[in-house]
Amino acid sequence: MGLLLASCATPGKSSSLGRDVYGHRPGPQGFRTVIIDAGHGGKDSGAVSAHTRQKEKDLALDTAQRIAKQLQGDFKVIMMRGDDTFIDLDERVIRANRHGEAILISVHYNSGPSSIRGPETYYWRVDSHGLATRLQRAMASASPAENGNRGLVRRRVRLTRNPEIPCVLLEGGYLSNAAESQLISDLGYRQKLAVNIASAIRTQAAIGDQGTGPLPRPIDSPPSRPTDAPE
């Protein structure tokens, strides 16, 4: 019965707008609302660069605000946080799910072995694959190098699995890499990243998944829990 009702909600076509628990559908097109989530905040600094002492939470907020500025006017932009506030990941999911035809972009910077650098993009849902592909390309074209990282990754974490709208988590580069950390400290570079990210979002809204390759296989996974894995 539940399944019947679900399929009746989108009669005649597999619409990628609106909410969908699993996201087994094509990527979104024609959306007008973009939720931008600056990772971490408040008591949660995220990664801290040993090279510049900058905190991931501050760099993520700055980048999120730059992306928002690029999109304003064309989209309704909702900021998950606009200042240095802590918001629990599950609360972020609840807030994202208040919107029915939106996409969610979570902005982070990475940390790992010192030799690894370059942007990475995480997605889980089928309806987020095209968007993730575009966003990874957009960041890679702003970045001078990728070395040893995983590029586009299908990974189940709370902000890629649990929202009921297309959602992607961006890692804008490694703060643990000396050269990349210096690069990320340059606001011109963060601006370039933001402009490219905004452009990818615009393209997705205009043409959907066109040109982003075949959809990945659907996986009926349970929601991601805090105890699953480090996020």
Ligand SMILES: [Zn+2]
């Ligand atoms: Zn992070």
